[in-house]
Amino acid sequence: MSNFSNNLEVIILQDIWQKLTYFHSAETTQKFLHHCYKESLNEKADIKSYENCYPFIYYLQHGELYYDQAAKAPMAIKPVLLFYGLIHLIKACLLSVDPNYPETTSVLAHGVSSRKRKKQQYQFSNDEIKIQKLGLCTHFAKQMFHVERLDGEKIIMKDLLEQIPELDEYFLFNQQPNMFIVHKLDQTFTIPITILDKYHLTLDSFIRFIKQRNCLEIQKVFTEGKNIILQTDLDSSPLLPFRFHLFKQEYCLPFKQSNYIYYPELVVHYLLLYNLSMIARYETEWWCELLKTTPTNDYSLIKGFLSITAQKVPYLVYQYLSKKR
Structure with a gap:
């Protein structure tokens, strides 16, 4: 990217985090959550908005900490930091539509599985993941975007990467x-x-x-x-x-x-970051070889995606919350 593009990315990211500080006030957040709950909870909206305002704030702040550390971290551990940062931001969004989150322990699992990797000629873009019936993935897709029947889907990484406009x-x-x-x-x-x-x-x-x-x-x-x-x-x-x-x-x-x-873009980023974080944690030999020798197109795609998702996810989260506001 050009220097102009890089500068624009920095400005956009700083601006988004600054805008998200709107939700760092307990008084403001309680009013926001009350607005979100009033139709579904009626008289209980006061109680639930009070109970959830601090968890909501902490999810946003903790998510920002992960993104801040990811910006400073080497590429080797960026996927893990970005994935857990995304999870915390999603949990904040979930509290705006699901006052009882997490109602069961089943929604705490990631809700995605990755296949056992081949040691030879493995390429990330051809890798496959499977969405599970229970877990955070299907839960936030349904609650936030009304997307049903994702479970059982087997998805190739290249098909997801093609859904990222900035790539x-x-x-x-x-x-x-x-x-x-x-x-x-x-x-x-x-x-x-x-x-x-x-x-x-x-x-x-x-x-x-x-x-x-x-x-x-x-x-x-x-x-x-x-x-x-x-x-x-x-x-x-x-x-x-x-x-x-x-x-x-x-x-x-x-x-x-x-x-x-038709996959919401937050779902796309979640699935890609899940798989990359699993690789960074458990496929150390392949991951380090990729970073050191850059043998395939995987390197440029992954590096590009990690740079983009660090900018795009906070923007998508802000857009989601601001529309509800």
């Missing part, structure tokens, strides 16, 4: 585009028309595809040159399958249509 330049370096940039100006979205070929859809079926997910209230559609123009009635942020490129400050659509384009 687009790493894929482009290998002549494998990662994202279509979607330009948004007020109530108008401009999408490259080549997306129809990649998704194997007609214009009408593409619009139905977008509308089915209720991510945009489309008022008018037309083509103009090499672009599809969508006009909406509100200047709103689109939902999945659109993703937001933090550094370019643009919306994107994944280059490939797959089941993973």
